[in-house]
Amino acid sequence: MGLLSQGSPLSWEETKRHADHxxxxxxxxFLHIYHAVKDRHKDVxxxxxxxxxxxxxFDHENKKVQLVLSGEEVLETLQEKGERTNPNHPTLWRPEYGSYMIEGxxxxxxxxxxxxxxxxxANMRKRRKEATSLLEENQALCTITSFPRLGCPGFTIxxxxxxxxxxxxxxxxxxxxEAINKHPRFSTLTRNIRHRRGEKVVINVPIFKDKNTPSPxxxxxxxxxxxxxxxxxxHIYMDAxxxxxxxCCLQVTFQACSISEARYLYDQLATICPIVMALSAASPFYRGYVSDIxxxxxxxxxxxxxxxxxERxxxxxxxxxxxxxxxxxxxxxxYLxxxxxxxxxxxxxxDKEIYEQLLQEGIDHLLAQHVAHLFIRDPLTLFEEKIHLDDANESDHFENIQSTNWQTMRFKPPPPNSDIGWRVEFRPMEVQLTDFENSAYVVFVVLLTRVILSYKLDFLIPLSKVDENMKVAQKRDAVLRDMFYFRKDICKGGNAVVDGCGKAQHSTEPAVEEYTLMSIDTIINGKEGVFPGLIPILNSYLENMEVDVDTRCSILNYLKLIKKRxxxxxxxxxxxxxEFIANHPDYKQDSVITDExxxxxxxxxxxxxxxxxxxxxxxxxxxRKVKYSGSKTESSN
Known part of the structure; x- marks a missing residue:
C-alpha cells in the first residue's frame, strides 16, 4: 500500500506546516528522475x-467467523522464512491497512x-499455501473483497x-x-485524513430493498x-x-519499454478499468447488510x-x-x-506554479498537467526523520503525494538509481475467491496489454464517458444489466504507433460516432456488425504466437472464465x-446478514x-481440479 517509511509520524498540524516543503x-x-531516465528505451x-x-x-460450534488480528505476526514470519533468508524466494509479503490483512x-x-x-x-497457490501453513487450527486465508460483517459488534478476534x-x-x-495495522503509517493516515477533512469520513451505500426490508x-x-x-x-452508513x-483487491503492474509506451498503456487501460471492475464485481455486503452495489x-x-x-x-x-x-x-x-x-x-x-515550473524544465504539457494535478493534494503522512532528503537520490517526497493519489491507473516513474523502468499499475479489480479466478483476471489484463501494443489498438473515448462507466460498473449486476460507452473501431485510430501517435492525423475534437453504448458481453465477446470483442482479438493474437500446448490450454481456460462471466x-x-445469502434458510428477506x-x-x-x-x-x-491441502478447516462441517 504505497510508501512505507519508518520513523516518528507527525500530527496533521505538523504535517500541514511542511506541506509546501x-x-x-x-x-x-520527480525532475531528477525524469531527466535521468526520460530517454531510456528497450526496457524488458x-x-x-x-x-x-x-x-x-471459524468458530464451528457457535457458527461464527471473525477476522483475526494477527496479520503483523504472520507477515513477520513469512518475511523471515522467505525473502530475508533467500533473496530469490518465489514470494514476497507486504503489510496492508487492516491488521487482519496481508499482501502477497x-x-x-x-x-x-x-x-x-x-x-x-502456481505462484498464487504457493502464496496461499505458505501463509496458510502459519495459521492456527480453524483459521483460514481468504481472498474476499469485503468481509460481510465488517464493523458489526465482535467482528474481530x-x-x-x-x-x-x-x-x-x-x-x-x-x-x-485495533483492527488497523500497527505500522504508524496506517493509523497516522487515518487520523490525518479525519483532521484535514475537519470531520469523520462519510460513506453511505444504498441498501438493497428486499421484500421485508424496512422502507424507508x-x-x-x-x-x-x-x-x-x-x-x-x-443507506448503510459507515464512518472510517x-x-x-x-x-481487498487484485492489482497488476507492468514495466513498459519506454516512457512513451507507458503513457500509451496508461491511457488505453484507463478505458478498460470500469469494464474489468464490473466483470470482477465481488463486494455486495457492508456492515452486516445486503447493499445495492x-x-x-x-x-x-x-x-x-x-x-x-x-474543497468539496x-x-x-x-x-x-x-x-x-x-x-x-x-x-x-x-490522459497522458x-x-x-x-x-x-x-x-x-x-497547481499552476508547479505546472509552469515543469514546463520550464522541459516537461511536455500533458505530463506537466498530470503531475501538477496530483500535487494539488497535501501530504497525509510525514515522518520527522524524512523531512530533509537528498533530492537527487531519494524520492520519498514525490512518492508521498504520488502514492496517496489512489487512482484507477497509476503512472510510475522509475525509483532513483535503479534498473526498474517506467511502469503503469492497473488498480480497479476486485479480488476473487480462488487462485484460478485471480489468475484468469491477471492473465486477461496482461494479455490485453500485449495485444494493445502489438496491434496498436485504440480504445480511447472522452474521459467523461469513462467516468460515467465507472459509476455504472459499481451497480448491482452491472455486467448483465447495464450498458457502457466503448469505442466502435479500435483499429482505425490505433494505426498510430506508440512514439508517433502525436503525428497521426487526428481531428482536434472526438467525433460522437467514434463510440457507442455496448453491453459487457458485446465488449468482451463481440457482436457481429457492432464490435469484434476483446476475447476473439486475444484468441487471434494467440493463434499467431508460438505457445506451448500446456500454456495455451491454461490461457484458453482463463479466457473461457472471462468470456462466460x-x-x-x-x-x-x-x-x-x-444468491447464497438469499437462499440461506435463516435469511428473512430483510437485507440483514446474521453471524450464522x-x-x-x-x-x-x-x-x-x-x-x-x-x-x-x-x-x-x-x-482445473488440482487438489492441494491448503486449508486448516477441512474437517469442518
Whole structure:
C-alpha cells in the first residue's frame, strides 16, 4: 500500500506546516528522475500481480467467523522464512491497512515470454499455501473483497469495542483502531485524513430493498450527532477509513519499454478499468447488510476523502486553494499520450506554479498537467526523520503525494538509481475467491496489454464517458444489466504507433460516432456488425504466437472464465454471494446478514478456494481440479 517509511509520524498540524516543503521537493525529485531516465528505451516487458488476503477464524460450534488480528505476526514470519533468508524466494509479503490483512506478490517479476502465463496460478497457490501453513487450527486465508460483517459488534478476534470519543485514530462507531495495522503509517493516515477533512469520513451505500426490508430503511445514532447528520435514509452508513482500505483487491503492474509506451498503456487501460471492475464485481455486503452495489470502489473512495467542505464546494474558498471534484481515491482525470489529448474533456484542477515550473524544465504539457494535478493534494503522512532528503537520490517526497493519489491507473516513474523502468499499475479489480479466478483476471489484463501494443489498438473515448462507466460498473449486476460507452473501431485510430501517435492525423475534437453504448458481453465477446470483442482479438493474437500446448490450454481456460462471466453463463462473485445469502434458510428477506449466515458464506468461500467442493455457477467446467491441502478447516462441517 504505497510508501512505507519508518520513523516518528507527525500530527496533521505538523504535517500541514511542511506541506509546501514536501510538494516543492517532491517536484525536484520527480525532475531528477525524469531527466535521468526520460530517454531510456528497450526496457524488458515485465509485470507482476498483487493479491490481498484476509485472515479469518471459524468458530464451528457457535457458527461464527471473525477476522483475526494477527496479520503483523504472520507477515513477520513469512518475511523471515522467505525473502530475508533467500533473496530469490518465489514470494514476497507486504503489510496492508487492516491488521487482519496481508499482501502477497511473486518474488520476481514475470517476463515477456508467453510461458510466464502458465506460472501465475502456481505462484498464487504457493502464496496461499505458505501463509496458510502459519495459521492456527480453524483459521483460514481468504481472498474476499469485503468481509460481510465488517464493523458489526465482535467482528474481530480478539474482540474490541470501538472508541468514538477519546483520542483514537478513526473515532469510528463501528471500526476499532485495533483492527488497523500497527505500522504508524496506517493509523497516522487515518487520523490525518479525519483532521484535514475537519470531520469523520462519510460513506453511505444504498441498501438493497428486499421484500421485508424496512422502507424507508433508517438507522439512528442518538449517541453521535455527526453520524445522525451524515447518515442517509435507505443507506448503510459507515464512518472510517477501514471500511474502504480494509477491503481487498487484485492489482497488476507492468514495466513498459519506454516512457512513451507507458503513457500509451496508461491511457488505453484507463478505458478498460470500469469494464474489468464490473466483470470482477465481488463486494455486495457492508456492515452486516445486503447493499445495492456490487463493487467497493465508491466505498473506498469515500473512506479516504480528505477534502474539506471548501474543497468539496460546500463553502466558499477561504482557507484552501482549490475546489476539488473527486476524492484522492478515484478514476484518472487526464490522459497522458498525445493521441489521448483530444479526449481530455474533464476540467482539470492543477497547481499552476508547479505546472509552469515543469514546463520550464522541459516537461511536455500533458505530463506537466498530470503531475501538477496530483500535487494539488497535501501530504497525509510525514515522518520527522524524512523531512530533509537528498533530492537527487531519494524520492520519498514525490512518492508521498504520488502514492496517496489512489487512482484507477497509476503512472510510475522509475525509483532513483535503479534498473526498474517506467511502469503503469492497473488498480480497479476486485479480488476473487480462488487462485484460478485471480489468475484468469491477471492473465486477461496482461494479455490485453500485449495485444494493445502489438496491434496498436485504440480504445480511447472522452474521459467523461469513462467516468460515467465507472459509476455504472459499481451497480448491482452491472455486467448483465447495464450498458457502457466503448469505442466502435479500435483499429482505425490505433494505426498510430506508440512514439508517433502525436503525428497521426487526428481531428482536434472526438467525433460522437467514434463510440457507442455496448453491453459487457458485446465488449468482451463481440457482436457481429457492432464490435469484434476483446476475447476473439486475444484468441487471434494467440493463434499467431508460438505457445506451448500446456500454456495455451491454461490461457484458453482463463479466457473461457472471462468470456462466460461476461455473457452471464457464469456468475460474478457478487451475484453468487447474493444468491447464497438469499437462499440461506435463516435469511428473512430483510437485507440483514446474521453471524450464522456470514459463517455459512465464508465457510463455503473457503471450501471453494481450497477445492474442497465444486461451484459450477461460479467456475463452470473451466476450473482445473488440482487438489492441494491448503486449508486448516477441512474437517469442518
Amino acid at each position: 514536501v510538494r516543492r521537493h517532491g517536484i525536484l525529485q 516487458l515485465k509485470w507482476g500481480d498483487e493479491v490481498e488476503y484476509m485472515l479469518v477464524s 506478490t511473486p518474488g520476481q517479476p514475470y517476463g515477456g515470454t508467453m510461458s510466464e502465463f502458465n506460472t501465475v496460478e 480478539p474482540e474490541y469495542t470501538p472508541n468514538p470519543v477519546e483520542g483514537g485514530a478513526s473515532k469510528s462507531l463501528f471500526f476499532p483502531d 430503511f433508517i438507522e439512528t445514532f442518538p449517541e453521535d450527532d455527526e453520524a445522525a447528520k451524515a447518515s442517509k435514509p435507505d 477509513m477501514g471500511f474502504g482500505m480494509g477491503n 456490487d463493487c467497493r470502489w465508491g466505498v473506498i473512495s469515500a473512506s479516504v476523502d480528505d477534502r474539506t467542505r471548501e 464546494g460546500l463553502e466558499p474558498l477561504k482557507n484552501n486553494n482549490f475546489r476539488i471534484s473527486k476524492s484522492r481515491y478515484d478514476s484518472i482525470d487526464s 499520450s498525445k493521441c489521448g489529448e483530444k479526449y481530455n474533456d474533464i476540467d482539470l484542477t492543477i 461476461a455473457s452471464g453463463e457464469l456468475m460474478t462473485v457478487a451475484r453468487w454471494m447474493r 449466515m456470514n459463517y455459512s458464506l465464508l465457510l463455503k468461500c473457503n471450501q471453494i478456494a481450497n477445492e474442497l467442493c465444486e461451484c459450477p455457477e461460479l467456475l463452470g467446467s473451466a476450473f
